[in-house]
Amino acid sequence: MGERKGQNKYYPPDYDPKKGGLNKFRGTHALRERARKIHLGIIIIRFEMPYNIWCDGCKNHIGMGVRYNAEKTKVGMYYTTPIYKFRMKCHLCENHFEIQTDPGNLDYVILSGARRQENRWDPLQNEQVVPETKEVQKRLFDDAMYKLEHQAKDVQTASDAKPILQKLVDRNQSVWNDSYVANYRLRATFRQQKQEIKGQQDLDRQLLAKSSLDIALLPETAQDREMAALMKLQTKSAIERESEQRLELLMRPALPGATSTTFGGLKRQKALNTQLQLQELGIKRKQANAAGGAKMKSTERADIETAAETGIVAVMEAETESAMSSKSGHTSAAGSAEKSAVTAQKLCSLVGDYQSTSSEDSSPDSND
Structure with a gap:
């Protein structure tokens, strides 16, 4: 309040800035009446009683927290901390008492005019927790x-x-025990556990039905979760990648703009429409020499027969796959009939090649 009174915004017409501030010009102090003894080194402050005391004049009790207008004076130094003395008048009598700070013990000391009400004790004897020094x-x-x-x-x-x-x-527990609250909490805990067990049983039942198993599943552990995470992060093997690539090639649409595909795709259709040659089976015919040709051995004839049988089996497998696709609805009945005709044509062509090969190989023997 003193600063508000001394630092107002009004400056009189005869104010001279050369004479200093406004307070100096008026001959007043910024603290106003609190600084009436400033020339003696005394400032009036508001002091709050730090503990309970007994006044020596009226013998009345003064409680902790009662406030007084006290004269504050600096009387010494404790290292770099100043020591202050406070002098105040009892509000119940004419007695004055003085209290001084004690920075060494972090306390206040009564110098005169009053006595302290002893409420101090040793915390260790009272079994209290005392912070370490x-x-x-x-x-x-x-x-x-x-x-x-x-x-x-x-x-x-x-x-x-x-x-x-x-x-x-x-x-x-004996004083504040409540059977109703304890029973309510216990039943709530049991209800929650029952719901968790039921949910886990439903998950186990779904897993067993999906896997077609009839075994008792053990509870899930942390090790199981770690192993499952590792299995998810495991890279695919070369065989798995190759199988996926083959499946992707087989499931491609037959036409560029088509959204669905027939079973087998274009490559399988092309394989069915291509005539099987003996050279593709790894069979080479032996050329006859100038003397009249070489005789074909029985082992070479057996190789030709085996290769022919292999080709027939391959064509039959293609026909079987075509029939399966027609049954599953991927191709129409006309497409199945067309593939069967192609298969029969291949069989006839393969048998004709085999017979011509046998006649050519047997001709030198007849000439001999």
Whole structure:
């Protein structure tokens, strides 16, 4: 309030800035009446009683927190911390009492005019938790043996206080025990566990039905989840990649603009329409020499027969796949009939090649 009164915005017409600020021009202080003894080194402040006291004049009790207008004076230094003295008048009598700060003990000391009401005690004797001093903390950090002894002392203190704490817990449970609330919480817990068990059973039943298994599944563990995650991240083998590529090629549409495809695709249709040659089976005919030709051995004739049988089997497999696709609805009945005709034509062509080969090979034998 004093600064508000001394630093108003009104400047009189005769104000001269050369004479200093407005307070100096008027001959007043910024703290106004609080600085009436500033020339003696005294400032008036609002002081709050730090603890309960007894006044020596009227013998009345003055409680902690009562506020007074006190004269504040600097009387000394504790290292770099100033020591202040506060002088105030009792509000119940004419007595004055003085209180001084004690920075060394973090406390206030009564110098005269009153006495302190003793409410101080040793926290250790009262079994209270006392924070460690800076010296003890430093020693705990530097000295390992002292730290071990300190921990052993703490363990002993905890063991001594355990029976008392247990008695307090038992008494609290006996006083504040509520059977209805306990039963409500227990039933809620059981209800939640029952729902979790039912949900897990439904998942197990679905998994068994999907896998066509009739076994009892064990509860899921953390190791099972880790193994499942590793299986998901496992790369595909070369055989799996090749199978996927083959399936992709087979399932391509027959036409560029088509959305569906027939079973087998264009490559299979092309394979069915292509006439099977003996050279594709790895069979080479032996050329006759100038003397009249070489005789074909029985082993070479057996190779030709085996190759012909292999070609026949391949064509029959193609016909079987074509029939399966027609049954599954991928191709029409006309397409199946056309493929059967192509297959029969191949069989006839293959048998004709085989007979011509046999006659050519047997002709030198007849000439001989």
